[in-house]
Every structure is written in C-alpha cells, then in structure tokens.
Amino acid sequence: MRIEAVDFFYLAMPEVTTDADGSQDALLVRVAAGGHVGWGECEAAPLPSIAAFVCPMSHGACRPVSASVLGARLDRPEDIAAISARVAHDSMDLLQAAHTLSGIEMALWDLLGRHRDQPVWQMLGYRRSEPKLPYASLLFADTAQETLKRARKARAAGFLAAKFGWGPIGTGSVAQDADQFAAAREGMGADAHVMVDVGQIFAEDVEAAAARLPALAAANAYWLEEPFSGHAYEAYAALAARSPDVGIAGGEAAHNVAMARHLMDFGKVRFVQIDCGRIGGIGPAHAVAQLAVARGVTYVNHTFTTHLALSASLQPYAGLADHRICEYPADPRPLAVAVAANPLRRAGDGTIRAPEAPGLGIEVATRALAPYLVDVEIRVGSRVIYATPPLDG
Amino acid sequence: MRIEAVDFFYLAMPEVTTDADGSQDALLVRVAAGGHVGWGECEAAPLPSIAAFVCPMSHGACRPVSASVLGARLDRPEDIAAISARVAHDSMDLLQAAHTLSGIEMALWDLLGRHRDQPVWQMLGYRRSEPKLPYASLLFADTAQETLKRARKARAAGFLAAKFGWGPIGTGSVAQDADQFAAAREGMGADAHVMVDVGQIFAEDVEAAAARLPALAAANAYWLEEPFSGHAYEAYAALAARSPDVGIAGGEAAHNVAMARHLMDFGKVRFVQIDCGRIGGIGPAHAVAQLAVARGVTYVNHTFTTHLALSASLQPYAGLADHRICEYPADPRPLAVAVAANPLRRAGDGTIRAPEAPGLGIEVATRALAPYLVDVEIRVGSRVIYATPPLDG
Numbered sequence: 001m002r003i004e005a006v007d008f009f010y011l012a013m014p015e016v017t018t019d020a021d022g023s024q025d026a027l028l029v030r031v032a033a034g035g036h037v038g039w040g041e042c043e044a045a046p047l048p049s050i051a052a053f054v055c056p057m058s059h060g061a062c063r064p065v066s067a068s069v070l071g072a073r074l075d076r077p078e079d080i081a082a083i084s085a086r087v088a089h090d091s092m093d094l095l096q097a098a099h100t101l102s103g104i105e106m107a108l109w110d111l112l113g114r115h116r117d118q119p120v121w122q123m124l125g126y127r128r129s130e131p132k133l134p135y136a137s138l139l140f141a142d143t144a145q146e147t148l149k150r151a152r153k154a155r156a157a158g159f160l161a162a163k164f165g166w167g168p169i170g171t172g173s174v175a176q177d178a179d180q181f182a183a184a185r186e187g188m189g190a191d192a193h194v195m196v197d198v199g200q201i202f203a204e205d206v207e208a209a210a211a212r213l214p215a216l217a218a219a220n221a222y223w224l225e226e227p228f229s230g231h232a233y234e235a236y237a238a239l240a241a242r243s244p245d246v247g248i249a250g251g252e253a254a255h256n257v258a259m260a261r262h263l264m265d266f267g268k269v270r271f272v273q274i275d276c277g278r279i280g281g282i283g284p285a286h287a288v289a290q291l292a293v294a295r296g297v298t299y300v301n302h303t304f305t306t307h308l309a310l311s312a313s314l315q316p317y318a319g320l321a322d323h324r325i326c327e328y329p330a331d332p333r334p335l336a337v338a339v340a341a342n343p344l345r346r347a348g349d350g351t352i353r354a355p356e357a358p359g360l361g362i363e364v365a366t367r368a369l370a371p372y373l374v375d376v377e378i379r380v381g382s383r384v385i386y387a388t389p390p391l392d393g
Numbered sequence: 394m395r396i397e398a399v400d401f402f403y404l405a406m407p408e409v410t411t412d413a414d415g416s417q418d419a420l421l422v423r424v425a426a427g428g429h430v431g432w433g434e435c436e437a438a439p440l441p442s443i444a445a446f447v448c449p450m451s452h453g454a455c456r457p458v459s460a461s462v463l464g465a466r467l468d469r470p471e472d473i474a475a476i477s478a479r480v481a482h483d484s485m486d487l488l489q490a491a492h493t494l495s496g497i498e499m500a501l502w503d504l505l506g507r508h509r510d511q512p513v514w515q516m517l518g519y520r521r522s523e524p525k526l527p528y529a530s531l532l533f534a535d536t537a538q539e540t541l542k543r544a545r546k547a548r549a550a551g552f553l554a555a556k557f558g559w560g561p562i563g564t565g566s567v568a569q570d571a572d573q574f575a576a577a578r579e580g581m582g583a584d585a586h587v588m589v590d591v592g593q594i595f596a597e598d599v600e601a602a603a604a605r606l607p608a609l610a611a612a613n614a615y616w617l618e619e620p621f622s623g624h625a626y627e628a629y630a631a632l633a634a635r636s637p638d639v640g641i642a643g644g645e646a647a648h649n650v651a652m653a654r655h656l657m658d659f660g661k662v663r664f665v666q667i668d669c670g671r672i673g674g675i676g677p678a679h680a681v682a683q684l685a686v687a688r689g690v691t692y693v694n695h696t697f698t699t700h701l702a703l704s705a706s707l708q709p710y711a712g713l714a715d716h717r718i719c720e721y722p723a724d725p726r727p728l729a730v731a732v733a734a735n736p737l738r739r740a741g742d743g744t745i746r747a748p749e750a751p752g753l754g755i756e757v758a759t760r761a762l763a764p765y766l767v768d769v770e771i772r773v774g775s776r777v778i779y780a781t782p783p784l785d786g
Binding site: 012022043229253 | 405409410411412413414415417418436437438439440441443444445447448449450451452453454455456457478481482485486487488489491492559592593596622623624625626646648649651652655659671767768769770771772773774
C-alpha cells in the first residue's frame with residue numbers, strides 16, 4: 001500500500017476556557033491507503049499542527065511533515081518506523097513536527113491493523129491485552145470542600161483510583177495544598193489510589209515542591225506528577241531523592257523517546273507517563289515502555305481527551321500485566337465524548353483493556369462531530385494549502 | 394510601555410530547494426511599543442510559527458503565544474524574562490511556541506535598547522563588545538574536488554576559519570568522508586580553523602561517528618558538530634570520551650536553556666552552539682553563555698541566515714573575550730542579504746563585533762524585502778486571524 005491521503009479535522013467546543021482541560025478541542029487525523037482508513041489524534045494545538053503538515057518547505061532539514069508521509073509505503077510496522085525516522089531527520093528544524101506526526105502515526109497503526117485484521121497491541125508483539133485499572137483524571141476544585149465532593153463523586157462512580165490535578169495547588173500556602181490533598185483522600189476512601197498532578201507549577205524550584213511532600217505522604221498519595229517543567233531532570237532527581245514515600249511521575253511533555261529516557265535515567269522518576277499524541281505516536285511510546293520495564297519504572301499512559309486517544313495510549317503497554325494503572329478521562333467535554341462510537345467501558349471489576357478489534361478498535365462517529373468541526377482555510381500566495389475537509393469524505 | 398503590536402513577515406526565495414541552507418526563507422518579527430519599534434527573527438518554519446502566535450486557545454496550558462505578549466509591560470529586561478516565563482507555562486503544550494517566541498524576544502530587546510539608547514549587550518551587563526573571529530559557514534560540495542574550491546574561495550575572501558557542513562558526509566564510505574575533510578583543510582590552509590558539521594546524520598550511532606574521528610584528527614578539525622540528534626546526550630558523551638583531539642560541538646536544536654545545559658552536563662560537548670532564533674531569544678541564550686563559562690565550555694552562536702539574526706546571536710556572549718569564534722553566514726541567499734541595511738562588516742583584522750548602536754543596531758531594509766514577502770491568510774470560522782501585514786505599516 002501507499003499512503004494516499006492524510007486529512008486533519010480540527011474540532012472545538014463552542015467556548016474554550018483557561019481550564020487545564022485538554023478535552024476542549026481535538027485534532028483528529030484520517031489516513032487512507034489501499035482501500036482502508038485509519039484514525040489518530042494529536043494531543044496538540046490544532047492550527048500549528050496542521051500548519052506543520054501543509055507548510056511550504058524552508059530547506060532540506062525543515063520540510064513539512066507531509067513530505068515524509070504522503071506516498072510512503074505502508075505494508076509492515078517497519079514502514080511506520082521508517083516514516084517516523086524520515087520525519088525526525090527531514091523535519092528536524094520544525095519543532096511542531098512531533099506533535100503533528102503523533103496523530104498520523106496512530107492512524108497508520110490503526111489502518112495497518114484493519115488491513116491485517118489484527119489489534120495494534122498484537123502487531124507490537126504482545127500476546128494478550130491485560131486488564132488495566134483506570135484512574136479518574138480530575139481537576140482540583142478551587143476549594144478543598146469542592147474537591148472533596150469531586151472525589152466522592154468519582155468513588156461513587158466506581159473508580160478505585162483518581163488523580164487530582166492543577167487548580168490552586170502551588171499558588172497558595174503549603175497548608176492550603178495539604179487541605180486539598182486530604183480532601184482528595186477523604187473523598188476517595190482509604191483503600192483507593194490517589195494521585196496528585198501539579199502541572200509544572202514549580203518550574204525548577206525543588207524546595208517549593210519538597211515543602212508539599214509531608215502533606216502528600218500524609219494523604220498517602222501514590223505519586224506526585226509533573227512538579228517541574230518537562231526538561232528539568234536535575235530538579236526531578238533532587239526531589240526523588242527526598243521523597244522515599246511518594247513516587248515522582250512525569251513524562252507527558254516528552255516529544256521523543258530520548259526525553260522520556262532522560263526523565264527516567266537523569267530525572268529518576270518512578271512512573272513515566274507517555275502521551276501517544278505528543279511523543280510521535282505508538283511506536284515511540286512502545287519503545288519507552290520497553291525501556292521502563294528494563295529500568296523497573298512503571299509505564300503509565302497520559303490521556304485526557306477521547307477514547308480514540310485512550311485506545312492508542314493503551315496499546316504500547318497493553319501486554320504488560322505489571323504496569324496496571326491507566327489514566328482514564330472521567331469527565332471530558334461533550335466533543336471528546338462524541339468522537340468514539342464504541343468507547344472503552346469499564347468491566348464489572350472496574351478494569352478496562354485495549355480492544356480485541358483490529359487496529360485501534362475504535363469507530364469514529366463522524367456524523368456526531370459535525371457540530372464541533374472548525375472551518376479553517378490557509379492560503380499561501382494564490383494557493384489554498386489547507387481547507388477543512390468534509391467529515392464524511 | 395505596553396506591547397501594542399506584533400507583526401510577522403514571512404519572506405521566501407522564489408524557489409526553495411532541499412539544500413541544507415536555512416537562508417532560503419525567513420520569518421521576521423516587528424514589535425511596537427511606546428512609539429518604538431524592534432525587530433527579531435525566528436529561525437523556524439514560518440507558517441507553523443505564525444500559527445502558534447495567532448491560533449485559538451486549546452486550554453489553559455495551550456494558549457497562543459500572543460496571549461502572553463500582547464499588552465504586556467515592557468520597561469526593563471526583567472519584563473522580557475517575565476513574558477518568557479509566562480509563555481513557558483501558559484503555552485507548555487504548544488511545542489512550536491519556543492520558536493515563535495524567539496523572534497519576538499529578540500525584538501523586545503531591540504525595542505528596549507532603542508528606548509534606552511543602549512546596545513543589548515550592555516543591558517545584559519557586558520562592559521564592551523569584544524572582537525569575534527567569524528568563520529565562514531559553508532556546505533560540503535558533492536565532491537572533494539568541489540569542496541576544495543569552496544575552501545580556497547573562502548580563504549581568498551579573507552576567512553581564517555571555515556565550517557563545512559552536511560552534503561554527502563555520513564552517507565558514503567569513511568574514506569570518501571576523509572577525502573572531503575582533507576580537501577577542506579587543504580583549501581583553507583594549515584593555519585586556519587576548520588570545522589565539520591554533519592547535521593545529525595548518525596542519529597544515535599556512536600560507532601558510525603567514531604569511524605570518522607581519525608580522518609577528522611588528521612585534518613586537524615577544530616570540532617565535529619551535531620554528529621547525533623539533538624537529544625542524544627548519551628551518544629554525545631560516548632563520542633566525546635573517544636575523541637581527545639577533536640572537540641564535539643552541538644546545541645543548535647536547543648529550544649530551552651535546560652536542553653543546552655544537558656548537552657554540556659550529560660553530553661560533554663566542548664562547544665555549545667546556540668541559535669537565538671530557536672532557544673527562546675537572547676535572554677535564554679545569555680543564560681546558556683553563563684553556564685558555559687562556569688563549565689569551561691566554549692559558547693558559539695549558531696547563525697545561518699541574516700545579519701539581524703547575527704547581531705542578535707552575538708549579544709549573549711558579546712562581552713566574553715575568551716569565547717572568540719563566531720558563525721558568520723558567508724554565502725546566504727539574496728533575501729537574507731537584503732534584510733539588513735547595515736550588515737556587520739569584518740574589520741581589517743578579519744574580526745566582527747556586536748554593534749555599538751542601540752538595540753541590535755541593525756536597520757531592517759523593509760523596502761528591499763517586498764519582492765520576497767509571502768502573502769498568507771489564515772481564516773478560522775468567519776474570522777481572518779492572520780493576513781500578511783504591509784512591510785511599511
């Protein structure tokens with residue numbers, strides 16, 4: 001097969017707020033080859049990601065992503081890796097390229113799996129899709145009292161694990177943050193996994209992060225996520241050395257395998273969290289999962305958007321029974337809910353699995369997406385290089 | 394002052410080829426505040442970089458760069474750092490943001506310098522602008538014979554240092570590469586600095602790079618640049634340990650201070666090469682220069698485009714007399730030549746200096762740029778969010 005077409009669909013809620021809620025818009029990618037269609041999703045700013053696909057070439061090491069994808073061979077998983085390697089080299093000076101490629105790469109796996117009648121995890125070499133314990137991914141409320149309510153609601157919805165993120169953490173006092181952590185624990189109950197995500201709020205300030213460790217330990221937090229900016233490996237390692245109880249987690253910002261490896265080797269994280277929609281897709285994420293296994297680090301997906309992204313994010317570690325916990329978008333905006341016609345439901349024991357169906361196993365509900373489709377046109381000179389394609393095209 | 398306007402100008406040669414020549418297009422940025430105007434340049438893919446400024450917000454951690462810049466206070470250098478910190482946090486999920494910010498940040502320094510009647514290097518705390526030895530930045534030809542001619546031409550043009558890059562190096566045999574290195578040395582003469590840049594051709598393959606070390610040592614190469622991809626710190630360190638004679642250089646891909654620091658600390662480079670048009674501008678580059686001094690690493694600019702970019706790239710280490718060598722675009726395309734009305738000429742002794750004039754000291758020749766201006770329009774819904782502004786506006 002040759003890759004015949006790559007189409008980008010920018011979806012957005014009618015109103016987008018400054019909430020740290022990544023489900024307010026989405027960039028879906030549809031790839032066509034050999035009579036098949038595959039779908040993927042970039043966890044990325046839609047417009048710059050589209051631009052990185054369609055833009056004119058700047059020079060040999062700053063080519064648009066399209067130059068490495070359109071017309072390329074697609075018969076085997078190795079072909080996907082070859083496309084990724086070509087993007088890494090020929091688009092090395094195009095920073096956004098990794099985010100653009102991520103959704104395409106997922107779609108290539110989906111398409112190849114449908115062509116071969118195999119789930120992606122099987123093409124990655126796994127023999128079965130192991131059950132994962134989904135944690136509800138939630139945001140801290142403005143007050144501890146409100147966070148307590150959110151935690152109780154998640155527990156009542158059957159979640160045995162929940163992560164609370166962002167909100168006011170790190171912007172007020174240590175005591176205020178301690179109240180929030182305690183509220184999350186109280187609402188979820190003593191037997192649940194409770195995780196805390198502070199969204200890089202401390203930049204590289206180890207002392208500020210360390211000041212929260214006693215309260216996190218008191219709340220029996222399973223991990224502290226993203227205390228620092230994605231590249232601050234030294235700060236990560238310094239905090240890890242001071243936190244015997246609470247593991248440090250990070251990695252969602254990784255836009256290549258090396259960044260994730262460095263966060264493990266130099267940053268000493270106990271959990272590495274990979275977003276397939278940013279790291280370049282499923283292949284690089286699978287490489288990170290193998291590195292994590294070799295290091296005794298726990299691999300976790302990072303997914304805050306749709307069940308298309310969720311299925312993709314489960315594939316790289318679907319067969320790793322010991323890497324059991326998984327992020328699950330518990331309360332996404334309606335557009336993110338609308339994307340998958342067949343979302344990944346929790347089984348009776350509360351677990352989920354990567355689908356047995358071919359490819360990513362997700363049917364994209366194109367008709368339900370029409371209300372969210374953003375109409376975009378990019379013109380360079382007299383040439384329209386991008387216009388939103390029809391969803392049913 | 395408040396930042397009133399930020400305008401992007403995408404310039405391109407009529408024909409852009411796959412040559413590794415970054416001067417085939419340019420993205421200039423003009424910032425207006427308090428009756429002053431400042432100019433900067435992103436060393437980046439123009440269209441995705443523009444999109445990262447004007448795109449709609451995706452969520453609180455994926456805001457367009459414009460959200461942190463327009464209307465922001467600009468009275469002191471600290472205000473520029475505050476804007477950069479805000480972009481790092483509020484646009485943390487927008488990968489292209491660092492490249493977009495780079496040109497803006499330069500323009501902010503230029504504008505502030507013109508307002509204060511001070512050169513940028515003085516605002517950075519340097520007492521004088523030290524002479525730098527410019528090296529001609531050239532590409533390897535397809536054959537060693539042709540490379541020899543290019544080297545002789547550079548020497549005849551008065552260059553006492555030259556770097557040869559890309560071309561066929563790493564794609565053929567070790568012996569063929571050795572011929573190329575020898576030709577470069579022969580053409581430049583025994584007393585010149587000769588550097589070699591292989592443009593990440595070896596990805597993470599230490600053995601393939603190491604196989605070229607004897608020939609590089611025989612040609613008395615001053616450094617070997619970018620043998621590996623920008624994040625391959627382990628490979629850099631492994632090669633550095635095997636190369637006592639030829640220093641390893643890298644860093645142009647750094648899009649934040651941490652990446653450059655890691656290349657020094659984990660990658661053990663002897664030369665750190667920073668492009669102000671990618672790392673986020675002059676402030677982060679200056680921070681890297683200070684880290685380099687503390688580590689005994691030599692700071693070098695990375696500049697392959699215009700003299701606006703060249704002036705910006707000299708500022709971060711203008712006052713460091715011991716960090717003497719500097720990259721100089723010796724043979725750029727006409728559009729890159731046209732940008733600066735007052736380019737940085739070499740003095741009688743062959744050296745150049747960052748200008749004494751206020752700001753970056755470069756007058757942008759807006760009228761000469763009209764033939765290269767690319768007409769772009771980006772529409773989202775019914776709103777045109779970007780249209781190429783008039784150059785004389």
